[in-house]
Amino acid sequence: MINSFKRGDGRRQWLRAAAAVPYLWLLLFFLAPFAIIIKISLADPLLALPPFTPLFDWAASGWQKIQVTVDNYLFLFQDGYYAIIYLSSVKLAAISTLLCLLLGYPMAYYIARQPQRRRNLLLLGIILPFWISFLLRVYAWIGLLNTHGVINNFLLWLGLIDQPLALIYNDFAVYLGIVYSYLPFMVLPLYANLEKQNLDLQDAAADLGARRWQTFLDITLPLSRPGIIAGCLLVFIPAIGEFIIPALLGGSDTLMIGRVLWDEFFINRDWPVASAVSVVLLLILVVPMMWFQRVQSRADGGAA
Amino acid sequence: MTGPMVKISGLTRRFGDLAAVDNIDLEIRPGELFSILGGSGSGKTTLLRMLAGFETPTAGSVFIDGVDMTSVPPYERPVNMMFQSYALFPHMTVEQNVAYGLKKQGMPAVEIKDRVMAMLDKVRLGALAGRKPAALSGGESQRVALARALVKQPKLLLLDEPLAALDKKLRQHTQFELMNLQDELGVTFIVVTHDQEEAMTLSNRIAVMNRGRLEQVGTPGEIYEYPENRFVADFIGNVNLVQATVTSVENGTVVLDCPEAGGRMLAAEDASSPVAGEHLWVAVRPEKITISKEDPGGSQRNVFRGVVHDLGYFGNLSVYRVELSSGKILQVSGQNRVRTAKKTVEWDDEVFISWDMGSAILLKD
Numbered sequence: 001m002i003n004s005f006k007r008g009d010g011r012r013q014w015l016r017a018a019a020a021v022p023y024l025w026l027l028l029f030f031l032a033p034f035a036i037i038i039k040i041s042l043a044d045p046l047l048a049l050p051p052f053t054p055l056f057d058w059a060a061s062g063w064q065k066i067q068v069t070v071d072n073y074l075f076l077f078q079d080g081y082y083a084i085i086y087l088s089s090v091k092l093a094a095i096s097t098l099l100c101l102l103l104g105y106p107m108a109y110y111i112a113r114q115p116q117r118r119r120n121l122l123l124l125g126i127i128l129p130f131w132i133s134f135l136l137r138v139y140a141w142i143g144l145l146n147t148h149g150v151i152n153n154f155l156l157w158l159g160l161i162d163q164p165l166a167l168i169y170n171d172f173a174v175y176l177g178i179v180y181s182y183l184p185f186m187v188l189p190l191y192a193n194l195e196k197q198n199l200d201l202q203d204a205a206a207d208l209g210a211r212r213w214q215t216f217l218d219i220t221l222p223l224s225r226p227g228i229i230a231g232c233l234l235v236f237i238p239a240i241g242e243f244i245i246p247a248l249l250g251g252s253d254t255l256m257i258g259r260v261l262w263d264e265f266f267i268n269r270d271w272p273v274a275s276a277v278s279v280v281l282l283l284i285l286v287v288p289m290m291w292f293q294r295v296q297s298r299a300d301g302g303a304a
Numbered sequence: 305m306t307g308p309m310v311k312i313s314g315l316t317r318r319f320g321d322l323a324a325v326d327n328i329d330l331e332i333r334p335g336e337l338f339s340i341l342g343g344s345g346s347g348k349t350t351l352l353r354m355l356a357g358f359e360t361p362t363a364g365s366v367f368i369d370g371v372d373m374t375s376v377p378p379y380e381r382p383v384n385m386m387f388q389s390y391a392l393f394p395h396m397t398v399e400q401n402v403a404y405g406l407k408k409q410g411m412p413a414v415e416i417k418d419r420v421m422a423m424l425d426k427v428r429l430g431a432l433a434g435r436k437p438a439a440l441s442g443g444e445s446q447r448v449a450l451a452r453a454l455v456k457q458p459k460l461l462l463l464d465e466p467l468a469a470l471d472k473k474l475r476q477h478t479q480f481e482l483m484n485l486q487d488e489l490g491v492t493f494i495v496v497t498h499d500q501e502e503a504m505t506l507s508n509r510i511a512v513m514n515r516g517r518l519e520q521v522g523t524p525g526e527i528y529e530y531p532e533n534r535f536v537a538d539f540i541g542n543v544n545l546v547q548a549t550v551t552s553v554e555n556g557t558v559v560l561d562c563p564e565a566g567g568r569m570l571a572a573e574d575a576s577s578p579v580a581g582e583h584l585w586v587a588v589r590p591e592k593i594t595i596s597k598e599d600p601g602g603s604q605r606n607v608f609r610g611v612v613h614d615l616g617y618f619g620n621l622s623v624y625r626v627e628l629s630s631g632k633i634l635q636v637s638g639q640n641r642v643r644t645a646k647k648t649v650e651w652d653d654e655v656f657i658s659w660d661m662g663s664a665i666l667l668k669d
Contacts, residue, residue, distance in 0.1 A: 200391035203358050206378040207385045208405035208456070218404070222395050 034282075041275035042068045052271050072276035082260070082277065086284065089257040092171070093240035096178040100186040100235045101228065103179065108190035108227075109220075112197075123191065126184050138177055138248050145173055145249070173249035174256075178239050185238075186231040193227025194220070229292060237285055257281055307370055309334040309460060309492045310355065315364035317350050324350040326516035327364070332509075334369075337486050337493045339503035342513035343539075348496045351513070352462050355494065356385045369459050379408070384458040388465040390449040392437040398424070398448050399433040405456045423455040426485070443474050450482075454489065461486075463495045467502055479506055500540050504528070512536050528589075534667050537587040543665075544590065544634045550582045558666065560586065566630030569606050571664035578666055585667040590637040592663035595624055595649055600658045607658040610634070612651055624649065626657050 043052040044067070053067055076082045111122045129137060144150045145168035152164040167173060197220065205215040243258030250256070257277065264274035310332040317325040324347045332338045342348040353359040355366060357378035365374045373381055384405070392401050399420055406416045424430045427447040437445060446466070453461055466482065467475045483506060486493050497503050503510050504524040512519045512527060512535070519539075520532045531537035538545065548560035548569055558571045558578055569586060578584055594600065600607060613633055614625035624636045636657055649655055 198389060198391065200387045200389045201393060203356075203378070204385075204387055204391035204393070204452075205404070206358070207356055207383075208452070209379045209408035210404075211379055214408065219393060 037275045037278055040271050041072055041279050042070070043272045044069055044071070045270050045272050050271070051269050072272045073280070075273060076276055076280060082280075085255045085257055085260050086280070088255045089240050090284070092174065092178070092256060093236050093242075096175055096182065096239050097186075097232050097236045099175065099179045100183050101232060104183055104186035104190055104231060105224075105228075107183075108187045108194055111187075111191050112194035119195075123188075126187050126191075129184065134181065135244060138181070138244055141173070141177055141180070141249060142168065145176075168249060169251040171250070171254055173251075174246050174254050177245040177249045178242060181245065182235040182239060185234040189230035189234065190224065190227040193224045193230075197223055226296075229296075233289065233292070240285065241281060306334060308332060308367075309336070309369055310494070311367040312355075313365050313367075315351070315354060315366065316362045317347075317354060317359055318362045323347075323362075323516045325354065325361075328516075328518055330511060330518065330521065332492060332494065334492055335490050336508045337483065337495070337506060339495045339497055339507040339510045340513055341497055341500060341503040341510050341539075343498055345515075346513045347516040348498075348513045349464060352385070352464055352494065352496045355460070356383055356462055357381050382459045383462060384453040384456055384460075385462040386449045386453045386464065386466055388468060390437075390445045390469075392440075392445060392448055392452070394437050396436075397433065398429060398435050398437070398440070401437070401448055402452045402455050405452065409456065419455060423451045427451045442470055443478065446470060446478065450485070454485075454491065457489075458491060460492045460494065463493060465497055466495060468497070468499070475502075482506065504540075512539060514539070529665075531587070531665060531667070534585050534587070534669070537585075537665060537667060542590050542635055542637075544588045544593075546586050546632065548584055548586050550578045550580050550584060552580055553578060557661065560584065562586065564630060564632050565608060565634075566628055566632070567608065569664070570604070570661040571666055572662045574666055576666050576668055583669065585669065587665040587667055588634075588659055588663060590623065590635040593634065593636040593657050593659045595626065595636045595638060596656050596658070597649065597653065599656050602658075604661050605658045606661060606664070607656055608634075609654065609656055612649055612653045612655055615647070615649070615651055617647070622647075622649075624655075626655060 039055055040052055043055065045051060046053050055068070056066060107126075111119055111126075114122060142149070146152065147164045147166075147168070149167070151167060152161075155161045156164065201219050201223070202215050205219045206212075210218060241258050241261075242256065243262060246254045246256040246259050247262070250259075261274055261277055261281075264270050264277060268274075308331040310330070312328055312330040315325055315328045315330075316323060326347070328351065340348045340351060350359055354361050355368075357373070357376060357380075361374060365372060367373065368381065368383060373383075393404065396404070402420045402423060403416050406419060411419070421430060421433070424433055427450060429444065429447055429451065432440065432444060437448065440448065446469070450466075453463075463482075467478055470478055479502065482493075495503070495506060497506075504527075507524060509521065509523055510527050511521045514535050520527060520536045522530070527536060528540055531540065534545065537543050546562055546564045546569075548562040548564070550558060551561050551568075552559045553573060556573045558573050560569045560571060562569045571586060576584075608628050610626040610628045612624055613627040616623040619640070621637055621639050624638070625633050626636055627633050634657065
């Protein structure tokens with residue numbers, strides 16, 4: 001008896017350790033760069049290596065002086081340019097997320113209602129694009145969308161158009177790229193949710209007089225809320241900071257925070273401002289997530 | 305007399321080559337508490353789902369209260385169902401769950417509130433109206449499911465294994481509650497169950513189902529005492545089955561030769577009208593057999609000698625497995641009417657077992 005207890009405890013400790021290691025790893029390599037970024041964002045730019053003033057200045061007198069400035073943040077708020085970029089990034093990410101949801105929900109629903117074998121095949125189809133490098137897939141879109149790309153040439157050949165359409169280097173191409181790239185991240189959590197919904201619930205609703213669309217609105221949709229939220233976060237968060245897709249498919253007027261970050265770091269070499277931009281971006285993302293966390297825990301509390 | 309509440313004719317449902325429900329005819333009267341009894345894979349749930357409208361019949365028709373419902377969708381049928389999983393909506397409170405059907409019907413909110421609360425009180429759940437299903441016990445969930453199905457005052461209530469998820473004590477209690485509720489509301493109940501005891505105590509009539517077909521339809525007494533075939537005899541309760549050949553039929557007495565039991569056997573002539581030379585099965589219920597140490601005699605009785613092979617003491621009754629000289633083992637059960645700690649019959653005792661010829665059931669193959 002006592003032995004088995006000990007063994008159980010040991011196993012639990014082992015499990016805890018096994019979980020702790022990757023968590024610590026993630027925490028360390030989230031917190032350490034983040035601390036560095038915060039530090040840089042509080043410095044002044046400098047024409048030197050590294051291109052910013054140090055946090056601790058060993059003055060000649062031997063006194064340690066801490067140099068901190070919030071100028072970079074003030075600059076972000078004073079210059080309307082950044083506000084516009086943040087807003088347009090949020091808008092782009094939000095619309096892309098919505099498009100992913102509208103496309104992904106019916107897909108996930110359809111897959112979840114198929115027989116087991118077909119389900120696995122269809123899921124494989126969702127995951128299949130991951131076998132090819134993300135960068136390559138975005139590049140492939142250039143070939144498709146170009147002025148003399150596959151799509152334009154095909155339409156010209158069909159005689160449907162006489163001038164090539166402007167399919168690339170605009171917001172349309174960015175939406176297309178983001179929705180294409182992130183759709184699986186919407187479908188998978190939705191599928192996981194819809195697949196485990198008890199089908200008796202739908203039958204019960206029908207039995208109580210609900211038509212199919214009413215059953216969907218009253219039962220299926222509200223119960224899939226955790227899946228919707230998970231999918232939306234998985235699309236929205238990476239989409240808002242997306243760099244490659246707007247850089248490759250977007251036009252010069254496509255303003256996204258990822259590109260601005262790149263420009264500040266590598267073109268302007270203004271590391272402090274660039275760091276401030278990324279800290280603010282993080283705050284923009286953290287606030288809605290914390291709000292969601294609170295709403296969710298309140299909903300769970302009500303159910304218990 | 306009014307027509308039947310449910311009239312099923314030639315009802316068939318195929319899944320590929322398999323006929324889950326195979327050409328069933330059945331009539332269920334208004335106000336009946338009717339059970340469909342069968343093992344897993346017997347097609348009983350498919351039959352129920354066709355009554356609810358979740359399955360479309362491959363052939364045949366379903367009339368409910370005289371109206372053809374064969375191709376009417378579930379949301380337009382005057383029928384409600386209680387699911388085995390209860391299927392309570394987890395994101396709604398008890399009250400919202402019960403109100404759902406009335407809301408879809410377009411009833412005014414005030415009226416809904418009254419109806420729902422009255423229904424919840426009826427199943428003693430008034431105090432739990434604000435709870436979510438996750439916070440309910442099994443018995444409470446079962447009553448919410450029942451209330452939700454009954455609140456629309458359906459003509460017909462379908463119950464899929466209504467008691468299966470409850471523990472034994474609660475099951476017995478709930479069983480009587482269900483019967484009282486049915487009696488009070490006068491709604492026709494159709495219960496699907498695999499539990500023969502449940503079907504026996506609950507129902508006015510039982511349909512025994514096997515491999516998509518109805519083996520027998522009758523009252524619990526008819527099904528138990530007058531099974532029409534070997535499946536029903538074997539499925540309901542315990543039974544001893546032996547093969548025999550009819551030697552003669554005279555004055556209502558059937559004489560059989562039964563090498564399996566090692567001798568001659570008598571049975572009363574019944575509706576199966578056996579003829580000499582016919583091969584039959586003889587079924588005898590364990591409680592119809594008497595066990596004794598002395599030869600009971602009597603010309604109308606079948607008497608066999610044997611040795612007690614096994615003995616089970618259950619307090620109120622004892623079950624014996626007696627090995628006949630032919631090697632066949634018969635089960636005998638007896639009430640322990642006398643208060644004694646000593647057993648009158650012991651292991652390896654030589655005993656006589658006997659039964660009245662009227663107790664033997666003759667079954668065609």
